[in-house]
Every structure is written in structure tokens, then in C-alpha cells.
Amino acid sequence: xxxxxxxxxxxxxxxxGLVYGLMALGLSVIFGVxxxxxxxxxxxxxxxxxxxxxxxxxxxxDPLVMLVPIAxxxxxxxYALQAGLINMFIARPEHSQFLLLIAIxxxxxxxxxxxxxxDSQNVQTAYAYESFQYGPLIVDATKLYAASxxxxxxxxxxxxxxxxxxxxxxxxxxxNQTGAIVVGLNVKQLYALTFGIGxxxxxxxxxxxxxxxxxxxxxxPAYTLLAFVIVITGGLGSMPGxxxxxxxxxxxxxxxxxxxxPSAKSMFVFAILVLVLLVRPQGIMGQRTA
Amino acid sequence: xxxxLVEGVRPRTLIGLLVLLMLLLGAPFVAGDYLLTVLxxxxxxxxxxxxxxxxxxxAGQLSLGHALYVGLGAYTAAALFVxxxxxxxxxxxxxxxxxxxxGAFVGFLAFRFRIAGVYFAILTIxxxxxxxxxxxxxxxxxxxxxxxxxxxxxAHNDLWNLRGHPVMFxxxxxxxxxxxxxxxxxxxxSRVGYFWLAIREDEQAARAVxxxxxxxxxxxxxxxxxxxAFAGVIYAFYYxxxxxxxxxxxxxxxLIVLAPFVGGLGTLFGPILGAFVIEMVAEGxxxxxxxxxxxxxxxxxxxxxxxxxxxxxALPEGVWPWLCRRIGMEQxx
Numbered sequence: 081x082x083x084x085x086x087x088x089x090x091x092x093x094x095x096x097g098l099v100y101g102l103m104a105l106g107l108s109v110i111f112g113v114x115x116x117x118x119x120x121x122x123x124x125x126x127x128x129x130x131x132x133x134x135x136x137x138x139x140x141x142d143p144l145v146m147l148v149p150i151a152x153x154x155x156x157x158x159y160a161l162q163a164g165l166i167n168m169f170i171a172r173p174e175h176s177q178f179l180l181l182i183a184i185x186x187x188x189x190x191x192x193x194x195x196x197x198x199d200s201q202n203v204q205t206a207y208a209y210e211s212f213q214y215g216p217l218i219v220d221a222t223k224l225y226a227a228s229x230x231x232x233x234x235x236x237x238x239x240x241x242x243x244x245x246x247x248x249x250x251x252x253x254x255x256n257q258t259g260a261i262v263v264g265l266n267v268k269q270l271y272a273l274t275f276g277i278g279x280x281x282x283x284x285x286x287x288x289x290x291x292x293x294x295x296x297x298x299x300x301p302a303y304t305l306l307a308f309v310i311v312i313t314g315g316l317g318s319m320p321g322x323x324x325x326x327x328x329x330x331x332x333x334x335x336x337x338x339x340x341x342p343s344a345k346s347m348f349v350f351a352i353l354v355l356v357l358l359v360r361p362q363g364i365m366g367q368r369t370a
Numbered sequence: 371x372x373x374x375l376v377e378g379v380r381p382r383t384l385i386g387l388l389v390l391l392m393l394l395l396g397a398p399f400v401a402g403d404y405l406l407t408v409l410x411x412x413x414x415x416x417x418x419x420x421x422x423x424x425x426x427x428x429a430g431q432l433s434l435g436h437a438l439y440v441g442l443g444a445y446t447a448a449a450l451f452v453x454x455x456x457x458x459x460x461x462x463x464x465x466x467x468x469x470x471x472x473g474a475f476v477g478f479l480a481f482r483f484r485i486a487g488v489y490f491a492i493l494t495i496x497x498x499x500x501x502x503x504x505x506x507x508x509x510x511x512x513x514x515x516x517x518x519x520x521x522x523x524x525a526h527n528d529l530w531n532l533r534g535h536p537v538m539f540x541x542x543x544x545x546x547x548x549x550x551x552x553x554x555x556x557x558x559x560s561r562v563g564y565f566w567l568a569i570r571e572d573e574q575a576a577r578a579v580x581x582x583x584x585x586x587x588x589x590x591x592x593x594x595x596x597x598x599a600f601a602g603v604i605y606a607f608y609y610x611x612x613x614x615x616x617x618x619x620x621x622x623x624x625l626i627v628l629a630p631f632v633g634g635l636g637t638l639f640g641p642i643l644g645a646f647v648i649e650m651v652a653e654g655x656x657x658x659x660x661x662x663x664x665x666x667x668x669x670x671x672x673x674x675x676x677x678x679x680x681x682x683x684a685l686p687e688g689v690w691p692w693l694c695r696r697i698g699m700e701q702x703x
Contacts, residue, residue, distance in 0.1 A: 174432070
């Protein structure tokens with residue numbers, strides 16, 4: 081039996097990890113293009129989680145169904161943030177950008193605290209306790225739905241960057257900002273679009289995570305940190321790396337929670353980070369830059 | 371010795387500093403109990419900000435995990451006191467090396483493998499979080515239930531065991547802040563200080579002219595961590611209780627970096643002015659909200675975030691360089 085138990089837990093970890101991957105993908109896209117580290121990433125996700133929570137408790141709208149409109153709202157938030165504030169800071173030193181985003185994070189956490197109170201909340205969907213059984217394997221339905229949605233969203237994003245003209249233009253900005261300006265791209269607008277897309281990603285991920293975990297206003301920094309760890313593990317700026325890192329971290333958390341105590345699971349996540357930084361600082365899928 | 375300390379300081383600056391010192395020395399005589407706790411917080415953040423400033427302001431290494439060193443200092447001294455009756459000043463002799471060793475560990479991991487900038491910042495947060503979770507499972511120091519020091523009796527001040535009235539803590543912190551200020555100035559004017567600035571401005575160029583950048587960055591992180599540990603010892607004996615969730619929290623690390631950021635990164639006076647501005651804003655906000663009758667959790671912090679946002683947008687270099695220009699005192703490098 082133990083082998084099956086571990087396998088079941090590991091599968092749960094993979095599924096949660098795919099959602100983590102989507103969350104981290106947002107961070108990776110923003111950093112890869114705008115070169116600004118979004119220290120308010122987890123906080124933006126809690127915004128999406130609370131919107132989903134409110135829609136669910138008021139109108140019984142499923143977070144997975146509401147994912148698209150919520151992602152659009154987060155896109156608008158991200159776009160406005162980049163266009164209104166962060167674009168001003170592009171040429172400023174890294175620590176100045178950091179402070180700006182910390183301020184934004186503090187504001188988000190406390191607005192949520194004022195609006196929703198400090199208690200942790202969650203949604204109870206009709207399929208919360210359903211599961212699928214494949215022989216000895218038991219797969220949690222909620223996690224399976226969430227992970228499938230994450231794969232669809234991530235695939236759409238890959239397609240967008242690979243095959244559309246706008247996606248190509250954004251990649252051009254990431255590769256060579258000066259070159260992009262020379263060929264006539266509106267870099268600032270593309271930056272705003274990118275920040276919007278990254279925010280939409282994390283918004284979508286928030287809707288899925290709400291099905292799996294509780295939400296409190298103060299949970300944001302923990303998710304910001306988790307997203308960083310995933311992105312660095314997978315390789316900063318690498319899109320597939322974010323997903324791979326997410327799955328790795330998801331499985332690590334799940335197995336460590338089983339082997340030791342669930343409250344110590346993050347220690348193993350940080351141990352992986354240290355290991356990756358020591359052995360392969362550019363991350364699993366990252367390319368070493370000069 | 372004394373003459374070399376004040377060498378190159380303009381008389382006007384020196385007089386200003388002395389007046390400020392007099393004001394701070396006299397403050398407890400006029401301040402009530404409430405104002406005194408605010409002033410203690412101000413000095414605490416001025417001191418620990420000065421320690422942090424050595425790493426980021428001087429050597430250019432962004433640490434976002436200084437709660438680690440403060441926390442290690444606090445827990446070491448408190449545990450020695452609770453379990454073995456070792457006083458805080460002797461405990462300091464253990465706490466500072468432990469924190470410096472932790473700093474050396476983080477520095478070694480990062481600087482050996484050329485981890486810098488954002489990566490370094492994340493690494494420091496991660497190590498601090500690692501310590502938080504570790505201490506939450508360490509029963510010897512009370513785990514999540516917390517570590518408590520026997521509560522002080524205010525009848526007499528026992529400076530040797532740091533048991534007594536807040537006024538005593540105020541003067542200890544004032545002394546520490548003044549010493550840190552002098553030490554930082556001395557370091558900035560020494561060989562090490564110039565090497566740090568060279569590394570901050572252009573690390574590759576610094577290496578090219580033959581500076582052992584690894585060594586000097588290690589020195590910066592160890593001094594900074596050791597100094598932060600002292601703040602931790604004071605924290606432990608002032609509050610008499612320690613919880614990993616509070617001591618090692620990311621928000622603690624962020625509070626530590628705010629004062630030098632707001633005051634002016636890399637300046638000697640920045641952390642002190644920054645800590646003062648932040649405490650005044652925070653307290654002013656509290657009083658204002660009380661007066662308006664608004665009592666919602668988070669409102670205070672929200673306005674704090676907004677003020678921070680405005681400062682970052684309007685005064686990107688910090689308040690001190692801006693003030694220097696306003697009063698016609700050019701910035702000394």
C-alpha cells in the first residue's frame with residue numbers, strides 16, 4: 081500500500097504544481113520582457129482569488145467558469161499598473177523598482193484586509209469531494225480540473241507568443257529593446273500589454289488555486305516567494321522552465337508534507353532552491369547569459 | 371583617536387550632530403511613556419537600518435532577509451538566558467558570531483557562484499524563511515508556542531541583565547545607534563569602505579583593478595549580520611517574547627530595509643532620518659485615524675503603503691539627499 085500512497089500524493093503534487101507553474105509563468109513572462117521583478121505577484125493573485133470568492137458566494141459562479149472574466153480584470157489591473165506607474169521606473173535602479181512594487185503589495189494586502197477581514201475563506205464546490213479512480217490510483221477531481229485548465233491556459237499563452245504578430249513583437253522587445261524601438265515598436269505599450277498578460281496568468285492561476293487552498297489577505301507574500309522559487313528553479317525567463325519548476329516544487333511539497341509534517345514542507349522547497357542555485361544557477365531550463 | 375574621527379567634518383555639521391545628540395539624550399525627560407515606545411522603535415530601526423545599509427548602501431548587495439540575523443541574535447541570547455541564566459551581554463558574544471556565521475553562509479552560497487541582484491535578494495528571503503520554519507519546529511526554543519523571558523520588574527534597572535524600564539532600553543539603543551553611525555563613517559573612510567563603493571558602482575571594474583570582490587563582499591555581509599544580531603538581542607529583552615512567525619517574517623525584513631531606502635541609500639544619515647520619517651508617518655497616521663474615528667484593521671498600513679508609494683515616486687534617492695540639496699549642503703560622497 082505505501083507505494084500507492086506515495087504515488088497518489090505525488091500525482092496530487094504534479095496537479096497542484098501545474099497550477100503553481102501557471103502562476104510562476106506570469107512572473108517569468110513579466111521579468112523576461114519588462115525586466116522588472118514583480119514583488120506584488122502573489123498579492124495580485126489574492127486579488128483574483130477574492131474576486132472569485134465573492135462571485136461564488138454571491139452568485140454561486142464556479143471559479144473555473146469565471147476564470148476568463150477574472151483574467152480580463154487582472155489584465156486591466158496589470159496593464160494600468162505598468163502604463164501608469166512602472167513604465168516610469170523602467171530606467172531607474174533595481175532597488176527603486178523593488179520599493180515601488182513593495183508599496184503596491186502593501187496597499188493590495190491592506191485593501192483586501194479592510195474589505196474582507198483577516199479570516200481565511202474558501203469555496204465549497206459541488207465536486208469538492210469527488211475523485212476518479214484508475215485501478216489503485218485515486219485522483220482528486222478538483223485538482224484534475226484545475227490542472228487541466230492550467231495546461232489549456234499555458235498552451236494558449238505559448239501559442240500566442242509563438243504564432244501571433246503581437247506575441248512576436250513582445251518577444252522582440254524582450255530580446256533587444258533598442259532594436260525593437262528602431263523597427264518602430266511601441267515598447268512602452270508592449271510592456272504594459274506584457275504586464276497585463278502576466279497578471280492575467282496569475283489571475284487565472286488564482287481562480288484554480290482557490291479550489292485547492294484557503295485564502296487570507298496576508299497569504300500574498302508567501303505566494304510571491306513561491307513563484308520566485310519556481311521561476312528561479314525552472315530558469316528565469318524560460319516559459320517551459322516555469323511549468324517544469326512548478327511541477328517539481330508541487331511534487332516536493334506534497335511528498336515532503338507526507339514524509340515529515342505538512343508545516344515543514346516549505347523547508348524542502350527552499351532546500352531545492354539552494355541546491356539549484358549551487359548546481360545550476362541559471363535554472364533547469366534556463367540558458368546561461370554572459 | 372578623537373581628532374581622527376572628526377577629521378574632514380565641517381564645523382556646521384559637527385554642531386548639528388551634537389545638537390541632535392543633546393536632543394535625543396534629553397528626550398526621555400520630556401516624553402511620556404507612549405512617546406518613549408515610539409522613540410525606542412525609531413532608534414531600533416535607525417540602528418538596524420544602519421547595519422543593513424553596510425550591505426546594500428555600501429557594498430551594493432540587496433539583502434531582503436535581514437530578519438534572519440536579527441532573529442538569530444534574539445533567539446541565541448534569549449535561549450541562553452532562559453536555559454542557562456547567561457546574561458545578554460555575554461550572550462551577545464555568542465549571538466554575534468552565530469549571526470555572522472549565518473551571513474557568511476549566505477554570502478558564500480551567493481558570492482562563490484556569482485549570484486547577484488534579484489537572485490541574491492530571493493536567496494536571502496529564502497534562507498530567512500527556512501530559519502522561520504526551522505524555529506517553528508525547534509522545541510528547545512518553544513517552537514510556534516514562543517519563547518518567553520521572565521518579565522522584568524521595573525523597580526530597579528539592571529543594565530547587566532537588561533531587565534528594567536524602557537528608558538534604559540532607549541539609552542542602550544541610542545548608544546548603539548551613535549556607535550554604529552561612527553563605525554560606519556570610519557569604515558567608509560577606510561580601505562574596506564572604498565573597496566565596497568567600488569564593488570557597488572561596478573563590480574567587474576573593481577575586480578579588474580585587483581580588488582578581491584568575494585572577500586570584501588563577505589566582510590560586508592558578516593559585519594552587517596553581526597551588527598543586526600545586537601538589535602535582535604535588544605528586541606528579545608525589550609519585548610520578552612519571541613515567535614518565529616513574527617521574528618523571521620518577511621515583513622520584518624521589509625521593515626528593516628525601509629528606513630535606509632526612504633532616508634537615502636548609502637548615506638550615513640539616511641537610515642536615521644528614514645527611521646524617524648517612517649515612525650512619524652506611522653504614528654501620525656494612527657493618531658489621525660483615531661481622531662477620525664476609523665477603526666478598521668489595515669487602514670493604518672494602507673496609508674503607510676500609499677505614503678511609501680508617494681515617496682518612491684517623488685524622492686527616488688531618498689529624503690536625506692533631497693534635504694541636503696534643499697538646505698544648500700552639497701552631498702559628500
